[in-house]
Amino acid sequence: MAGVISHQALASSQSHWCPAKNSRFEKRTGSVRLVYVKGSCGSSSRKLGLVWASSSQSSVMEPMHLPSDGNSGHTPKKSSESALILIRHGESLWNEKNLFTGCVDVPLTPKGVEEAIEAGKRICNIPIDVIYTSSLIRAQMTAMLAMMQHRRKKIPVIMHNESEQAHRWSQIYSEETRKQSIPVITAWQLNERMYGELQGLNKQETADQFGKEQVHEWRRSYDIPPPNGESLEMCAERAVAYFKDQIVPQLVAGKHVMVAAHGNSLRSIIMHLDKLTSQEVISLELSTGIPMLYIFKEGKFIRRGSPVGPSEASVYAYTRIDQDDNSSAGQYLDAHKAHVFVFYMILTVEQFNEPQKVLLNLCEM
Amino acid sequence: MATSTTQHVLSSIKLLPIGCFHPDKRNSCVLSVSVGRRCPSARNLGLVCASNTQTSVIEPVQLPGSPKSGVTPKKSGESALILIRHGESLWNEKNLFTGCVDVPLTPKGVDEAIEAGKRICNIPVDVIYTSSLIRAQMTAMLAMMQHRRKKVPIIVHNESEQAHKWSQIYSEETKKQSIPVITAWQLNERMYGELQGLNKQETADRFGKEQVHEWRRSYDIPPPNGESLEMCAERAVAYFKDQIIPKLVAGKHVMIAAHGNSLRSIIMHLDKLTSQEVISLELSTGIPMLYIFKEGKFIRRGSPAGPAEAGVYAYTKNLAQYRQKLDGMVQ
Numbered sequence: 001m002a003g004v005i006s007h008q009a010l011a012s013s014q015s016h017w018c019p020a021k022n023s024r025f026e027k028r029t030g031s032v033r034l035v036y037v038k039g040s041c042g043s044s045s046r047k048l049g050l051v052w053a054s055s056s057q058s059s060v061m062e063p064m065h066l067p068s069d070g071n072s073g074h075t076p077k078k079s080s081e082s083a084l085i086l087i088r089h090g091e092s093l094w095n096e097k098n099l100f101t102g103c104v105d106v107p108l109t110p111k112g113v114e115e116a117i118e119a120g121k122r123i124c125n126i127p128i129d130v131i132y133t134s135s136l137i138r139a140q141m142t143a144m145l146a147m148m149q150h151r152r153k154k155i156p157v158i159m160h161n162e163s164e165q166a167h168r169w170s171q172i173y174s175e176e177t178r179k180q181s182i183p184v185i186t187a188w189q190l191n192e193r194m195y196g197e198l199q200g201l202n203k204q205e206t207a208d209q210f211g212k213e214q215v216h217e218w219r220r221s222y223d224i225p226p227p228n229g230e231s232l233e234m235c236a237e238r239a240v241a242y243f244k245d246q247i248v249p250q251l252v253a254g255k256h257v258m259v260a261a262h263g264n265s266l267r268s269i270i271m272h273l274d275k276l277t278s279q280e281v282i283s284l285e286l287s288t289g290i291p292m293l294y295i296f297k298e299g300k301f302i303r304r305g306s307p308v309g310p311s312e313a314s315v316y317a318y319t320r321i322d323q324d325d326n327s328s329a330g331q332y333l334d335a336h337k338a339h340v341f342v343f344y345m346i347l348t349v350e351q352f353n354e355p356q357k358v359l360l361n362l363c364e365m
Numbered sequence: 366m367a368t369s370t371t372q373h374v375l376s377s378i379k380l381l382p383i384g385c386f387h388p389d390k391r392n393s394c395v396l397s398v399s400v401g402r403r404c405p406s407a408r409n410l411g412l413v414c415a416s417n418t419q420t421s422v423i424e425p426v427q428l429p430g431s432p433k434s435g436v437t438p439k440k441s442g443e444s445a446l447i448l449i450r451h452g453e454s455l456w457n458e459k460n461l462f463t464g465c466v467d468v469p470l471t472p473k474g475v476d477e478a479i480e481a482g483k484r485i486c487n488i489p490v491d492v493i494y495t496s497s498l499i500r501a502q503m504t505a506m507l508a509m510m511q512h513r514r515k516k517v518p519i520i521v522h523n524e525s526e527q528a529h530k531w532s533q534i535y536s537e538e539t540k541k542q543s544i545p546v547i548t549a550w551q552l553n554e555r556m557y558g559e560l561q562g563l564n565k566q567e568t569a570d571r572f573g574k575e576q577v578h579e580w581r582r583s584y585d586i587p588p589p590n591g592e593s594l595e596m597c598a599e600r601a602v603a604y605f606k607d608q609i610i611p612k613l614v615a616g617k618h619v620m621i622a623a624h625g626n627s628l629r630s631i632i633m634h635l636d637k638l639t640s641q642e643v644i645s646l647e648l649s650t651g652i653p654m655l656y657i658f659k660e661g662k663f664i665r666r667g668s669p670a671g672p673a674e675a676g677v678y679a680y681t682k683n684l685a686q687y688r689q690k691l692d693g694m695v696q
Binding site for chain 1: 475567
């Protein structure tokens with residue numbers, strides 16, 4: 001059906017799927033040149049300009065069976081795959097004023113609120129079973145605002161365990177309601193890097209007090225902390241430990257996870273996911289408000305880039321989903337078949353003989 | 366220049382704290398007659414006196430210099446107390462009993478918070494209290510995004526030694542430009558016990574319609590494992606007296622962003638309502654309620670006018686008269 005196009009797509013996408021060690025995360029996905037499609041996560045778009053869709057729209061609506069297209073000897077096993085979404089919060093009131101923020105709990109600006117809402121539109125179709133945020137309001141608000149756009153309409157509920165009473169008081173007494181809830185777990189370990197004595201100072205003050213080069217060194221080094229503060233290494237230590245301890249088990253159990261946090265705590269996690277060196281992580285910049293998706297599969301993290309924005313012409317590739325797949329992701333997408341355009345493609349990475357399955361998820365309302 | 370106008374302004378604001386309504390960018394008197402103006406672009410701040418004597422009302426009015434008789438222009442400690450009830454939450458939308466379950470706002474609730482913020486954008490705020498629930502905290506943050514004074518709300522963390530240490534600010538100047546936000550479970554919504562998470566039908570099935578109605582509307586009968594309004598009031602008012610009143614006494618302007626029942630409890634205390642009266646008290650969501658705290662007393666001032674409302678928000682009798690006079694002067 002769309003075999004010819006697929007091949008071309010495959011070929012052109014080849015170079016974009018090699019996890020590049022030194023890649024910088026850009027706003028668009030690595031595979032943007034694959035196919036251009038228009039979609040929108042809003043409630044009004046009916047446009048779905050996928051090229052081959054126009055020729056055979058109904059047939060591509062159904063999930064294709066990989067086994068039946070005889071391309072490879074791949075056995076489509078029901079493998080457990082979970083989505084991991086990382087979102088860095090947007091502009092805070094101190095960003096706007098150019099003050100070192102660190103762990104000072106400063107809220108978002110209107111722009112930061114917008115960024116959170118935009119981020120939410122990009123992930124509105126990715127299933128989420130549990131949310132982790134830091135203990136700072138700017139990350140929590142980002143998570144809540146992003147989830148306001150979510151189409152599944154499950155309700156995020158923040159967990160309270162700071163005391164026996166807090167735990168008791170936040171209990172939900174209806175099973176049905178619990179099922180419709182997405183637990184939100186707040187953790188200081190996901191906080192921004194603590195900037196010690198730089199917190200609250202502007203560039204001038206820090207230059208006056210400590211000297212420009214010293215400050216630059218603190219900001220850009222991996223292991224040199226500012227006075228009474230954390231180095232990136234220290235931040236990474238507690239963030240990654242928490243990630244391995246609390247978040248990975250959720251992914252292993254097949255849960256889809258969203259982490260709404262900060263520049264440095266997320267970089268630390270990405271450093272772990274992508275196995276970056278300390279040199280590489282220093283130059284890694286995660287865009288604010290642009291979600292980053294990873295697929296966790298068979299113990300490995302596969303970076304999938306950023307889901308398409310509502311008004312972007314681009315392609316965002318997820319993973320294969322079996323038709324027999326009873327994973328929640330499969331069911332989730334099936335349930336939204338009327339709204340979600342699902343298309344299978346086989347990509348080769350590095351070697352043409354090594355098939356890797358990719359799923360295109362496009363929003364169509 | 367506009368002496369008579371100025372004098373009127375003086376007399377009409379004699380009850381307001383001098384110098385506390387910091388007129389950094391705009392007119393400090395706007396709150397008295399803000400009519401149909403949007404706060405962020407307050408060049409159209411249609412305060413009549415502003416158009417006559419903009420500079421003079423921008424400066425803090427020096428009452429001592431006023432020749433107005435009988436008024437001893439003492440610097441009296443008057444503080445503003447703003448109460449804001451958060452707007453629609455995701456469970457409100459679904460008609461589920463929420464209580465202390467920490468459910469966030471809907472887009473409508475977000476808008477309500479922003480609107481509330483516009484109404485109070487000219488009222489000074491020195492410290493903010495909220496509950497430990499995100500819907501109240503977000504309401505406070507979103508409301509403050511509209512504030513014209515542009516001080517930055519900073520949530521205070523004291524849950525542990527480390528949390529306290531990590532949230533330290535090392536610049537005096539920055540600290541001065543910060544509004545501390547203190548979160549307190551004592552300001553949480555009434556805890557609804559075994560009703561939490563249930564919808565009307567489930568509760569009716571499980572407990573019976575009348576019983577549920579009784580729990581909701583009585584003063585002192587708690588649902589199973591939950592709080593009665595009385596119990597909620599006890600911890601909310603105790604906190605208010607303990608932590609918030611001292612701030613007001615010290616002349617600080619306070620904003621409280623909280624919930625239906627915790628705020629009713631506080632209003633019950635402020636207005637000395639009976640338990641019967643408080644049961645029928647409904648506080649609108651997203652509409653701030655202002656009180657002036659003066660000489661140990663709370664004077665209810667109602668709700669500051671919304672940005673698109675043609676209305677008058679009278680702080681004091683003199684202000685109302687002043688406004689009438691201005692009305693007669695315009696056009």
